[in-house]
Amino acid sequence: MAKANKRQALGRGLSALLDDSEKSAASKEEIIGNVVELPLDKIEINPFQPRTNFNEESIEDLAKSIQTLGVIQPITVRKIENDNFQLVSGERRLRAAKSVGLQTIPSFIRIADDQESLEMALVENIQREDLDPIEIALSYQRLIDEIELTQEELSERVGKKRSTITNYIRLLRLDPIIQTGMRDGFISMGHGRALITVEERSKQLSIYEQILAKGLSVRATEKLVKTDASTPTKKTPASNPYVEGKIDFYKNIFGEKVRIQLNSSGGGQIVVPFSSKKEFKALTKRLQSDS
Numbered sequence: 001m002a003k004a005n006k007r008q009a010l011g012r013g014l015s016a017l018l019d020d021s022e023k024s025a026a027s028k029e030e031i032i033g034n035v036v037e038l039p040l041d042k043i044e045i046n047p048f049q050p051r052t053n054f055n056e057e058s059i060e061d062l063a064k065s066i067q068t069l070g071v072i073q074p075i076t077v078r079k080i081e082n083d084n085f086q087l088v089s090g091e092r093r094l095r096a097a098k099s100v101g102l103q104t105i106p107s108f109i110r111i112a113d114d115q116e117s118l119e120m121a122l123v124e125n126i127q128r129e130d131l132d133p134i135e136i137a138l139s140y141q142r143l144i145d146e147i148e149l150t151q152e153e154l155s156e157r158v159g160k161k162r163s164t165i166t167n168y169i170r171l172l173r174l175d176p177i178i179q180t181g182m183r184d185g186f187i188s189m190g191h192g193r194a195l196i197t198v199e200e201r202s203k204q205l206s207i208y209e210q211i212l213a214k215g216l217s218v219r220a221t222e223k224l225v226k227t228d229a230s231t232p233t234k235k236t237p238a239s240n241p242y243v244e245g246k247i248d249f250y251k252n253i254f255g256e257k258v259r260i261q262l263n264s265s266g267g268g269q270i271v272v273p274f275s276s277k278k279e280f281k282a283l284t285k286r287l288q289s290d291s
Contacts (some may be wrong), residue, residue, distance in 0.1 A: 042085055
């Protein structure tokens, strides 16, 4: 009974605002800006949710708290068509509520278009304390690419120094295997920042493997990176005639970052790095226009 009273205190039931056919369309708009008890089956998951990893143990702990105290902090949703709603923030609370069999959940309802919903979800996500560095970096990059913010504007939106944002975004230059290792907690952001200074992905992976095998600290990793940088790189024997003079040709197509890497047998690869989804789309568009 106590929990029911708590939920009643948080907001009116949806039926009180929507189910009465005699209510006008204007009265239905009363739900906007209010906290309402919404049926869980009326709430869709946010397709813009930047978070991909949910710790099941933490959701179980939250579920136990909800069983005892109810949902203390309302989730945030936006109204969509057919009297349905889409989650903006609070997916952990929603999952936990479902897991303990709740039928409704207190929800703050607001108006937001797709872009605003994405921005709210990303900014709310960034403020959490339990995010891994790659999740934060991806959220920053999405705000820059999809909301079209500069790093300066982003700095103001999320209340972080521009240098902090830059340091996170640079982590996306790491090999995907290393990014996954960071997300899984095998290495820290400090390890990642040391590895960023190593341009070649193969060398990054080699040092990453040493970190895992030897349990290297951040300081030891930084020292290893410096040692590796001071070691002369073996240069490929004289370049093949069919490659000489062609780098400018490829730069005109792919940009200044393109590299041609040769091996001793005369083969090799053309490497076209990109640092963001926006840059990848630009490269693709350039290729399509040239074809």
